[in-house]
Amino acid sequence: MRAALPGVARRTSVGHVTSDDAAHPGILENAPVTRATPTHTTPTRVVLDAGGRAPVDPAARTALLEALDLGWADPRRLHAEGRRARALLDGAREAIAAQAGARTADVRLSAHHTTALHAAVRAVARGRRRVGRDVVVSAVERAAVLHAADYAVAQPWTADRGRRVTVPVDAVGRVDGEAMAAALAAPGVALAALQHANGEVGTVQPVARVHEAARAAGVPLLVDAGASAGHVPIDAAWDLLALDPPDWGAPAGVGVLVVRPQVRWMPDWPEDEDDWFPGGVSVPAALAAAVALERAAARRAETDARRRGLVDRVRTTVAATVPDVEVVGDPSGRLPHVVTFSCLYVDGEALVTELDRLGFAIGSGSACTSSALEPSHVLAAMGALTHGNVRLALPADVAEADVERFLAALPQAVARVRDLLGVHGL
């Protein structure tokens, strides 16, 4: 067996596989693919929208391809191929556990971050239904947490139904730790959920304070570290911890939930050998996630300093060069790579499209950029302008020159979109 357990990237002999080796099936021929080799007619793309789905780390890509050869089998099988897949899967879990400061046995792998968050809320709410039915959340939790909380409190597990108790945030998007501590100490609380940091605006939450209160109250705390893990260290202040591998450069198809053994839970789904996530997980995806996380951790000092500096540069430059703009989120207590701002009188969809045309992939929390009519609940909870929103999550290997190109192009792009609405002088 060539590939192996933790430190997979270092010990694996790298197979030489490129996309050209594979015959492209017909399905790819119709996709709007920008070819890997740019020419003077295909301008280089600048990706500044890595939140939740970052460009895949090259070592993770290699690990994925190797694991497709070595770990394709069902890890539940007893034959040599199955045992090899099992060994790769266990190695991936061990490596992720080491990075998360957890026991390997407590690491559960799902197919997606959303699935992990849903399962955590549902299973703990059901497991503790006789203690309480309420779920306490911050107003800026990921939609998956809010929706799962609404779902759980409405289930007929007991004669009573619960409530979703939502703790507000301030203008930078930070929950008041004391208010959340008080809310979760009230009688009848099954579960509390607080993100490590907000992935839309970057603000870090007072998780240590809230976990201390949760422990005193005997209420389990779910910490969604989906936007933080791989970017900043996660300390031990959690009872359930959810991580989002594609956010740190793993291929999509895997999520992580770590559950402390003392947490009481009961599935509200059918029994399976993989009790938390029935059917198990893709072994190649799991291995690639572990390799990408080790890589992200090894590079953290460098990527942290560089990206913090670039975000500072974006914050000051945008405020100085774009009229009527509001940079949101905490300027210092924040993730190293996330920055968000809103431009008054700007159609967010038009701005995303205009910047895309110019070669920049950016995110937005504006309503007109989503399939729903509702704008970002995070921006709304902060009292920030929700239209004309630009959300950047810088990938780990972002080039300073690309950020400068974006900053140079932005003022004209905003002006062009404003001209379409005729808002000059308002």
Next chain:
Amino acid sequence: MTGAGPVTAAGTCGDPLVVDARGLRCPLPVVELARAARGAPDGTLLTVLATDPAARHDVPAWARLRGHAVVACLEDDGTWRITVRTGS
């Protein structure tokens, strides 16, 4: 519903000016409200009617950025009715 014909009544002290932005998507309700507010003396009352759910967040944010005050914010059957007073 299209268009945003602003004025239905005269603005200071008595009934507010009404900006009908029903049916318009963000950021147009705020843009129409800003058009109506342009040149209005401090203390003018302006009410915007909007069906876009972003308006209930963006009108107060706009008012904060422009130094206006939100004096009322009501929802009735899917229509938001938000009144601002120009100036601080």
